[in-house]
Amino acid sequence: GNPLRGGAEGGDDGRIVIGASDVGESLLLAEIYAGALRGAGADDVTVRPPVGGREVLVQALQDRSLTLAPDYSGNLLRYFDQDTSATTSDEVYRELPRALPEGLEVLDQSPAENTDMLVVREELAAQGVRTISDLAPRCDRLVFGGPGQWGERWRREIRELYGCEFKEIRTTDTGGPVTVEALRSGEVQVANMFSTSASVYANGFVPLEDDRDMFPAQNIVPFAVEGSLSERERDALDRVSAALTTEKLTELNVEFSERKRNPADIADEFLAQARNR
Amino acid sequence: MSLIDELGTYLGSANTRAQLWAALAEHGYLALLPILFGVVLAVGAGWLGQTWPQVRGTLAVVANLVYTIPSLALFVVIPGVIGTTILDSINVVVALSLYTAALLVRPMLDAIAAVPQAVTASATAMGYRPARRYFGVELPLAVPVLAAGVRVAAVSNISLVSVGALIGVGGLGRLFTDGFQREYYAPIVVGVVLTLLLALVVDLLLVLLRRVLTPWQRPAPTRRADEEVAA
Amino acid sequence: MTIEFRGVTKRYGGGAAAVDELSLTVPDGSMTVFVGPSGCGKTTSLRMVNRMVEPTDGDVLLDGRNVRDIDPAELRRGIGYVIQHAGLFPHRTVLGNIATVPMLSGWSRRSARRRAGELLDTVGLPAELGSRYPAQLSGGQQQRVGVARALAADPPVLLMDEPFSAVDPVVREGLQDELLDLQRRLGKTIVFVTHDIDEAVRLGDRVAVLRVGGRLAQYGTPADVLRHPVDDFVAEFVGKDRGYRGLSFLSAGALEVGEVVTVEIGSVPGESGEWRLAIDDERRPRGWLAPGSTVDGSLAEADLVAGGSLYRRGTSLRGALDAALSSPASLGVVVDDDGAAVGVVTARHVLDVIERHPASATATSRTARA
Amino acid sequence: MTIEFRGVTKRYGGGAAAVDELSLTVPDGSMTVFVGPSGCGKTTSLRMVNRMVEPTDGDVLLDGRNVRDIDPAELRRGIGYVIQHAGLFPHRTVLGNIATVPMLSGWSRRSARRRAGELLDTVGLPAELGSRYPAQLSGGQQQRVGVARALAADPPVLLMDEPFSAVDPVVREGLQDELLDLQRRLGKTIVFVTHDIDEAVRLGDRVAVLRVGGRLAQYGTPADVLRHPVDDFVAEFVGKDRGYRGLSFLSAGALEVGEVVTVEIGSVPGESGEWRLAIDDERRPRGWLAPGSTVDGSLAEADLVAGGSLYRRGTSLRGALDAALSSPASLGVVVDDDGAAVGVVTARHVLDVIERHPASATATSRTARA
Amino acid sequence: MIAETVAWFGDAANWSGPGGVPARVLEHVGYVALALAIALVIAVPFGLLVGHTGRGAVLLVGAGNIVRALPTLGVVTLFFLLLAESTPAAVVGLVVLAVPPVMAGTYAGVQSVDAHVVDAASGVGMRGMQRLWQVEVPIALPMVLGGVRNAVLQLVATAAVAAYVGLGGLGRYLMDGLAILDYAEVVAGAVLTAALAVVLDLLLAGLQRIVVPRGVRLAELTRSKGPA
């Protein structure tokens, strides 16, 4: 049987549990949501430690151990609808409600985006590799590094779209230090990272242009259990989403992963600024 | 930035400090509650082994087998077995209870078996029935051995809880994943230090508890024959 | 309470018999000692009384009642059991140990501990030992606590399995004396196990000698067993000093106590051609002054030859003979209960009494051939 | 090799003395037994000889050479040491255990094992035990292996610390006999520790009685110590049977052996008014036929009264007296080395000899007051 | 769940290539073996020294306990940041894990050699090192190996964290399965790890049979049987 069905931990009693995935900024966003909800009068708001990928979050939302989690529109849609052809922000957001399972919903999406991207080291870029199409002919000689679930999600896609079949797909982590380290040391030559990640630029990696729109738009969107938030709370989250832009998110990410500040502190500052505007 | 500065900045945030306390409390609870359950299980196993000596071998093998399952796997598999949700901290508690019991069963059986024949025989001869004899005589006499086992179990539980961070329930273990994600020494160092402190305090408390529970044991220094000779 | 073994056999796991067709009766209020070489089934026999071991065959009766019909735990609470090394509970204080059976039988904590306090006194231990733990006692003290614990519920029957084997000979003798005294005062029915024939002879009203395989070789009074062993096995087991030891059972009623010349320490003795017994101002013997020895000034201990063992008036011939044999003057010093010298005996006088003893040669022994 | 203690004192950790100013000499080729109550410093004294313990004060000399000047490991290889409970190496076979010292001293493996094989025989163990492990031996066998191991390098000195305490009395006596025999054959200088006065008296050429606090109470021959204890402590320790035991040291040279009427088992005895000794066809005594008893047909064992202990001609007076005392006929049976009856003794004859013994009363004992 | 796990094991794709079971098992054994070897080099001499001299036991036990309390995950992440290399970081974490049981087993083994036997060894004239190697070590072997077996069990179970810093081994199945909640994969990883632990433990038990002197085993038997 499915071990994930069962008793509820969060839910209807006014308790709000916010989850985060192990993508670095996910925790940051969760803290921002938490701050916003507290500002809107919710008094029992917790942020759970980051855990796993989307699969875990979805399950946790479905069994009500979570109330809410930040997510990315494109990947979320693809998760429930493998064959979607929506790629632009609007397409994706329009398709989402239909694809989501019963009892789950997304709130307003934010203009801020954080897409997957493939990055290479400067040496390889200097050989004229600027787009994924440029990369494709060399794929069979290159080792790729990315999160554990990357192969299942994208191996077929990238082969069909670009004709790229990597020599090996190695599991590193979700755009985190293992990936950075692997790419830096040459253990892998191509890696999956994220557009708002501070470490791409800090390490001088070069993002490749996704010239055939393989990766869909990835607007930040609060992903929640339907009916678990009050109007006031939903408004507060919508306001936060509206205030968040890609530039702002990248900035916050620098604060978080380069200046190593406490995500709750960053969230507080951001929310204060947003209110003052 | 030097580590000291880094620690200063890190601990400078009130939010961080609050999170640390919460993590520490969760860590303590996740590590120590299983000790309680584990001891109860081991005491039960001791009782089984005492009543049916022929199951001793089986109990020991089962205990060993439990011990071979990686903690991470146990954390993840347990919800499938007992029907909890994946993020539930009960999973960690159950897993660590099993480990504690596994760790204690062996010494428990040995300690019960090592109670001097003369003592059990005289208890029986005085009209103790088996259950009362177990709890009134054999168990108290096994306390020193059990206590040694509990100390080891407590300390390794405190270390093991951190692994729970990989499934989002890990007390201080969160600091390691956080520090790792951000290539940030401060939380890792703070996490290690707090874990050690917790272990130290718990260990001390256990030593005290043992002293209280075994008033009949005067410390007798072990002496080796050749200490006399400087050669 | 009378204990009766009726054709009792025990086989462990269907092997050879550990106890084979044992039949004997321990009369009410008496002490029977089981003695025999290692593995002869002494412990097994003993434990069948309180059902720590169940007989393969035959019955054990307590005052005619088959122990099989009594619930084991109840049975055991009514039987004191003292085992080798005392088997004290190391985690309980001395009082806690002694109070065990009363507590099990449902006494209140207070009255159980009061009783324990009394028993400490009964077995001759100071009250302040009550709060100690067994590990803080000497071996002899532990044994006493073991006895006290067995006595706690005032059981009519006591089983004692080599209770004194772990203590050194001097302490052991003290414990034996106390047990005899206790037995005289409390009149329990006691079964005592030892592999030391001396202990058996000293303590038992009756001695049961077992041979390996659990067969009863002889059952009779100590005098019987020493003086009339039924066969070579018993004779061998009883040991080569049995003639001398047997004297323990001959009373010295008719023993002639002779006069002896005494000199007091501190006085100025004249010369003399005979042995003179030096005594102190309470007439206690201090040693011998050899014939012809000269003393400078008043008599001091240094002038004396050390004396032999002393014979307490009224005890058995064994002590009398030893006193005579060990004396440098060949004169055994006889003392009264206060230790004052009252005269001397010679080995020859002792022999006279032995020879006149009617029991010595013709007594028919109650024996059982196995 | 002579061992000399010269004012040796040992204090552990600055506390009270465990051994206090011990001075005594163990002459070459003799056996001295240290005896005394528990904790009196016997083990400590012994271990100062091979430097397992270093004296706080004073010296131990081996043939005049201070042991302090000898490398401890070398010293120990030249001194056999048998400890209580044997202390065998559980991971080595019996042969491996015995061969330890020769191997340490650089013998070849082959010759060490050959030597070990010989020693098995010396201590009376069958060769096939050589390949067993200590856990597969009985207590008594382990003790023997312990002795063999100590003898392996043929050391002139042997130290034995309660080597027989772990075995039961019967086995123990056998081991003692073997040790005496060994000592006669090999002529080692032996220091032996026990807390059993019987063992001390049986084995020692000299006995050193220690009192608690490690003070020497008396040092002399067993006869001395038994018959002339220097003070109450020694007298008490030596025990109340010392007069009788002391007879062990009186030779029975002049003992008059009387005639006795014998009847052979299987023959048809007539009537008689006196005790008659029943013998078998090899003249071995089987029991007594009481005066006036009638026999149906030929004489069988069942007609007899069991006999007393037997006195082997040429041994000490102790056995003679016991034989007389234990005999139902008051006649102690005297046997020769083959066990054949050669006559009888009476207790009175034994007393005659005791009284005529010059040593009995006047021997001055070599004593040391501590 | 059982059916899915069986299916996982039945899928040929899971048995070949760099992510296949044989490769993962080899990687796992590799981490364990490397960590164990280093731990032995560190822990055995210390255990022997302390057990032999009887000095520093309190320190050793205390230090052992503290080291045991070190969270493996913390050590691994810390060393990953320090060394910027996955393999050494993981191995350091595992060594830290393996040292206490090996050290405790060695120390306890030597320490628990019957005092009479040690005494006899000195008494026959063995020097310190002779006593250690000829008497104490052979008799201590069962407990030393007991400590090693303990360490191996923990190592096999914990080597899974190597996957967290991007290494292979059976932890890969746990981590990857966990990330996408593929239960079959997680259970498969757990089963493989446990099986590996059992197999290695059996191998060590066999080794123990071979190297522990027969006499020592016999002595243990008689001791544990004891008097009835």
Ligand SMILES: Nc1ncnc2c1ncn2[C@@H]1O[C@H](COP(=O)(O)OP(=O)(O)OP(=O)(O)O)[C@@H](O)[C@H]1O
């Ligand atoms: N529980 C048991 N199982 C099997 N055999 C036993 C058991 N207890 C005793 N025996 C055997 O029964 C025989 C008699 O044993 P028991 O303990 O009664 O002897 P014992 O006379 O008390 O000897 P000891 O003087 O050594 O105490 C021995 O051969 C012993 O090995």
Ligand SMILES: Nc1ncnc2c1ncn2[C@@H]1O[C@H](COP(=O)(O)OP(=O)(O)OP(=O)(O)O)[C@@H](O)[C@H]1O
């Ligand atoms: N290593 C030691 N450290 C401190 N005290 C010791 C040590 N060894 C012995 N003692 C003390 O020295 C005294 C003499 O001990 P020793 O072992 O020599 O006595 P013993 O005569 O051999 O006694 P036993 O008959 O019990 O073997 C005792 O009081 C004992 O407690």
Ligand SMILES: [Mg+2]
């Ligand atoms: Mg017995």
Ligand SMILES: [Mg+2]
């Ligand atoms: Mg001693």
